[in-house]
Structures are given as structure tokens and as C-alpha cells.
Amino acid sequence: MRIALVSEHASPLAVLGGADAGGQNVHVAALASALADRGHDVEVYTRSDDATLPERVPFGPGVDVVHVPAGPPEPVAKDDLLPYMPAFGRWLGTRWSSAVPDVVHAHFWMSGLACDHARRLTAFPFAQTFHALGVVKRRHQGDRDTSPPGRLEIEATLTRTADAVIATATDEVRELLELGAPAESLHVVPCGVELFGGGAADDRWWRTGPGGRILSLGRLVERKGVDTVIAALAEVPGAELVVAGGPVVAFDNDPEVRRLRAEADRLGVADRVRFIGPVARGDVAGLMLSADVVACTPWYEPFGIVPLEAMACARPVVGAAVGGLLDTVVDGVTGLLVPPRDPGRLAAALRDLLSDPGRRERLGRAGAARVRRNYTWPRVAAATEEIYRRIGASVITGRVS
Structure with a gap:
């Protein structure tokens, strides 16, 4: 098949760790490569944010990244991209009118628009993955939600016009049904993981804390709940925390970095917290393997790749009982689940694991086995391909306009 993945703000080529570069970038990159490994020709369409970028960049065997001219050729915050989506879509429609892809898969709501x-x-068969729903973001962030006006209405429309809506977690299905998605169009295909801990632990990021090593990895935005981990650290004597992620440029002046550092100072744990900035993909496994526990405590999380990466590296996860973590982390089996935004419960779980190496090892082994069974990218690609074939057949028989 000729497959077009549309990811308007999350390029597979982006450096991870900034406010708009995280799990979606990883997902699109890995899915594209896994589909190409199955013999498909894959193009990933993303907005050009640099005038010097070539239109087409080879990403790997069978995968090209295509830069779409829509809006100024410079970085633009994700929430400010909405005005450029009509031009993005017209460019795609013109491009595809002479060579229609066998299937188009949009990632995020603006890509769907x-x-x-x-x-x-x-016309083309059209699948939609939201990665995050505006209604959930609004529920948790309220007046701090920076989404453009109309997001909720556009997402609700897309749930009805897409030929298939692919959720990444079972918790998302309930939200999609409430938005009006037809049940027959809904499918659940999780994200995958590509790290299996075959390397060695890399100790370069740690100091010499006697009470264990806690890792927090991901984008540094408020909803990721890193402040909850810092607050919990105050109740975990002797432990040290490495916080990985954040912007590549002007890291020390980033508002969230400054807020988190101030919180560590206020709580008297600044000497046990180290902010190391974004970490290259090739270094993630070594960082994971050097930790005793990986803490993932978002307010909400559509899926969450970091818990899978930790499990793939046989490291126990202490996670917030929200969204995709309810699927991936089996409480008491592969990690521990705690309520979101509850430093006390988080601290108790961390103390429990850090004081019990044998339990950490058992949870880690179970997590690695669960990943191998359920969350490899070849499995994810095969399940996604089956949905593509289903909606492609519907076009041929005239059931899709």
C-alpha cells in the first residue's frame, strides 16, 4: 500500500523534549518505519518550519518525510497553527489528486482538519488518531487550556467523518463515544515501544544519592505532573531525582524549568534534583537502565510512551492511574498506580519500591514480558494495517464517499 501519515506539528525529524515534541513524534516515526518493514511505501507529511528544509527527506528504508508549505517557514507553537490548516489541506489535496494514497492516517486533530x-x-480512505482530546484537556486545565477556539467542535465532527478512528487506549473510547463517534468506526491500537534494554546502564547523569534513583522523563509541561514527583521526593529521604526533557534552546530560561526548580528550592530538595534537559533517543535506554524506578505522574495521559519504555528496560513504573497508563501498567504486577496529583501516595509507593530491590526486579521482569507480548511495533503495525485494509475495501465497494 501507499500510506500517507499526516502529522502537522510533530515531525519524525524533530529533536524531542520541547513543549510540542514528544510522544506523537515518536509514535509517527516508529509506526512509519514498522509499516515500511511490512512492505508498504510510507510518506509522512508535516509542516515546513524552516525555509532551508528540502521538500522531501528520506527517513529510512521505505519512508520519506514531506515538508508541506503552510504558514511561515519558521517554528510556530502548536496551538497557533490552526489558521494554516486550510492551506495545508489544499496542498495535500492538490498533491494527491494525481496520485491518491491507498490510505491517509491523520495524527492529531489539526492534521485531521x-x-x-x-x-x-x-477522495481517499481516511483514518484518524487524536493522541489527545480537547474535551479532556479542557476538563483538566480549565481556563489554562490554550487550545484554539473550535477545537472541541472540530474533533466531534472528525469522529463522524473519518472512516476509522483509532484510539490508543480503552479509556479514550468512552470519550469518543460521548463525542458522537459511531461505535463501528472505533478501534483500539496501542502505541508501541522500540527499546528493550539490551545495552548497559549509563550513570553519567546521577550524583551519589544513597536512597535510590528516581527518573522522570518527558516533555516539561505542567500537565505531566513533574512537580508532583518533586513534592513526593521531600518524603523519600536520601533518594535522588533526575528530570529529563525540556527545550533544546534556552533551557535555563524555560518557564516550566524555572517553576520546577523554584518548587524544588521551596521544598528543600534542590540538592537531590538534577535537570539534565532533552536526551537523545539513543541515550534513553542507558538512562532508563541506570534508574531504580521511573515515575510517570501526569494529570491525564492519552497513552504515554515513557511507561512502556521503562517496562521494556525492565524498570518498575510508579504511574498516575489515568488514561493509557490504566492499560499499560498493571498495578502490583508491572508497577504501581497512584492517584494523580497526590504527592503523599506517590511518596509511599516510591519508598516501598526503593526499599525492596527484590520487588523492583520482579515488577521489572513482568513489565518487560508484557511489552514483548503486547506492545512491539511490528504488532502495532500489523493491527493498524488491518484497519487500513478494512477501510480501503469499503472505498472500493462504495461504502465510503
């Missing part, structure tokens, strides 16, 4: 504009120019 662009595809909706493209469909006005040419």
Missing part, C-alpha cells in the same frame, strides 16, 4: 480540506479536492 487538514485532511478534511484535502478530501474536498480528492
Whole structure:
């Protein structure tokens, strides 16, 4: 098949760790490569944010990244991209009118909106993955939600116009049904993971804390709950915390970095917290393997790749009992689940694991086995391919306009 993945703000080529570069970038990159490994030709369409970028960049065997001219050729915050989606979609529709992909898979709601504009120019089978839903973001962030006006209405429309809506977790299905998605169009395919801990632990990021090593890895945005981990650290004597992630440029001046450092100072744990900035993909396994426990405590999380990466490296996860973590982390088997935004419960779970190496090892082994059974990218790609074939067949028989 000729497969087009549309990821308007999350390029597979981006450096991870910034506010708009995280799990979606990893997901799209890995899914594209896994689909190509199955013999498909894959193009990933993302917005050009640099005038010097070539239109087409080879990403790997069978995968090209195509830069779409839509809006200024410079970095633009994700929430400010909405005005450029009609132009993005028209460019796609014109491009595809002479060579229609066998299937188009949009990632994030604005990518779906662009595809909706493209469909006005040419027809194609269309799958949608949201990665995050505006209604959930609004529920948790309230007035601090920076999403553009109209997001909720656009997402609700996309749930009804897409030929397939692919959720990454079972918790998301309930939200999609409430938005009006037809049950028959809904599918659950989790994210995958590509790290299996075959390397060696890399100790370069740690100091010499006698009470164990806690790792927090991911984008540094408030909803990721890193402040909850810092607050819990005050109740875990002797432990040290490494916080990985954040912007590549002007790290020390980033508002969230400054807020988190101030919180560590206020709580008297600054000497046990180290902010190391973004970590290259090739270094993630070594960092994971050097930790005793990986803490993932978001307010909400559509899926969450970091817990899978930790489990793949046989490291126990202490996670917030929200969203995708309810699927991936089996409480008491592969890690421990605690309520979100509850430093006391988090601290108790961390103390429990850090004081019991044997339990950490058992949870880690169980997590690695669970990943191998359920969350490899070849399995994810095969399940996604089956959905593509289903909606492609519907086009041929005339059931999709």
C-alpha cells in the first residue's frame, strides 16, 4: 500500500523534549518505519518550519518525510497553527489528486482538519488518531487550556467523518463515544515501544544519592505532573531525582524549568534534583537502565510512551492511574498506580519500591514480558494495517464517499 501519515506539528525529524515534541513524534516515526518493514511505501507529511528544509527527506528504508508549505517557514507553537490548516489541506489535496494514497492516517486533530480540506479536492480512505482530546484537556486545565477556539467542535465532527478512528487506549473510547463517534468506526491500537534494554546502564547523569534513583522523563509541561514527583521526593529521604526533557534552546530560561526548580528550592530538595534537559533517543535506554524506578505522574495521559519504555528496560513504573497508563501498567504486577496529583501516595509507593530491590526486579521482569507480548511495533503495525485494509475495501465497494 501507499500510506500517507499526516502529522502537522510533530515531525519524525524533530529533536524531542520541547513543549510540542514528544510522544506523537515518536509514535509517527516508529509506526512509519514498522509499516515500511511490512512492505508498504510510507510518506509522512508535516509542516515546513524552516525555509532551508528540502521538500522531501528520506527517513529510512521505505519512508520519506514531506515538508508541506503552510504558514511561515519558521517554528510556530502548536496551538497557533490552526489558521494554516486550510492551506495545508489544499496542498495535500492538490498533491494527491494525481496520485491518491491507498490510505491517509491523520495524527492529531489539526492534521485531521487538514485532511478534511484535502478530501474536498480528492477522495481517499481516511483514518484518524487524536493522541489527545480537547474535551479532556479542557476538563483538566480549565481556563489554562490554550487550545484554539473550535477545537472541541472540530474533533466531534472528525469522529463522524473519518472512516476509522483509532484510539490508543480503552479509556479514550468512552470519550469518543460521548463525542458522537459511531461505535463501528472505533478501534483500539496501542502505541508501541522500540527499546528493550539490551545495552548497559549509563550513570553519567546521577550524583551519589544513597536512597535510590528516581527518573522522570518527558516533555516539561505542567500537565505531566513533574512537580508532583518533586513534592513526593521531600518524603523519600536520601533518594535522588533526575528530570529529563525540556527545550533544546534556552533551557535555563524555560518557564516550566524555572517553576520546577523554584518548587524544588521551596521544598528543600534542590540538592537531590538534577535537570539534565532533552536526551537523545539513543541515550534513553542507558538512562532508563541506570534508574531504580521511573515515575510517570501526569494529570491525564492519552497513552504515554515513557511507561512502556521503562517496562521494556525492565524498570518498575510508579504511574498516575489515568488514561493509557490504566492499560499499560498493571498495578502490583508491572508497577504501581497512584492517584494523580497526590504527592503523599506517590511518596509511599516510591519508598516501598526503593526499599525492596527484590520487588523492583520482579515488577521489572513482568513489565518487560508484557511489552514483548503486547506492545512491539511490528504488532502495532500489523493491527493498524488491518484497519487500513478494512477501510480501503469499503472505498472500493462504495461504502465510503
